Amino acid sequence: MAAPRHFSSTAKMMSVTPELQQALNREIEAEQQLSKDNLQGSVAPTFPGFAVTTKEAEVRLTKKNGNEDILVVFNVNHSVDMDEGFDDEPSQAVAPVPVALPPFTVEITKGDQRxxxxxxxxxxxxxxxxxxxxxxxxxxxxxxxxxNEDVPSEVYASSGKYIDPDLHDLLFVRYLEERGLDARFCKTLVAYATHYEHSQYVGLLDKIKKFISM
Structure with a gap:
């Protein structure tokens, strides 16, 4: 019969927490430096004409346009593709900031319809x-x-892929451009989402650091 294994009592008493805390501190400092070097630090881009509110990973933009209420909503969770474009320039002196490209919704409300x-x-x-x-x-x-912003399940929705080209230009391009949803808006949204997603990541690391220290 094989003799039972004996484990060191010293190993039992060791905890990964101090090492994890140090690793988290290093990562937080590195990410904060990355933000300072590439994302203008704590200053987020602005959306001209829109009021911005945030709650955790969700961002909401609102504005009035005549008798219309315009709402734009996006969520930065899983909005970054870490594999996209990171193998192109492996020798960069400064690490690139992964770009956030979150899907978003636009709702234009007039009266009892949106x-x-x-x-x-x-x-x-x-x-x-x-x-x-x-x-x-x-x-x-x-x-x-x-x-209650839920859309009833019986509401018919159509894919944007198969719309008539003229209607595409009028509804998807010019109609939305008149309401400030144009190329400049897209560029601002990407810049804001990238900045905000990065701040949320640093915040998550800080929450973990505080949690394991409790």
Whole structure:
């Protein structure tokens, strides 16, 4: 019969917490320096004409346009593709900041109806740091009531892929541009989302550091 294994009592008493705290401190400092070098530190980009509110990972932009209430909502969770473009320049002296491209929704409310668009951000070919949007889905739904923004399941929604080209230009481009949702808006959204996602990541590291220290 094999003899039982004996474990060191010293090993049992060792905790990973001090080493983890040090690693978290290093990562937080490195990310804060990255923000300072590449993202203007704690100063987030602004959206001209829109009021901005945030709650954890969600960002909401609101503004009035005549008799319309315009709402833009996006969430920075999983908005960064860490594999995108990171192998192109491995010898960079300064680490690149991963760009956040969150999907977003636009709701234009008039009276008891709202015109809704679900959109994806896409880079503009051969124009670095320029972005456009692609409409994935659009529909008309009852306006939100008493804070309930859910869309009834019976509301018909159409894909943005198969719309008539003329209607695409009028509804998806010019109609939204008239309401401030243009190429400049897309560029600002990407810059803001990138800055905000990074701040949320640093905040998460800080929360973990505080949690393991309790």
């Amino acid at each position: 015109l809704c668009f679900h959109l994806e951000l896409v880079p503009v070919d051969d124009q670095p740091e320029e972005y456009d949007f692609r409409v994935e889905e659009f529909y008309v739904a009852p306006s939100a009531k008493n804070g």
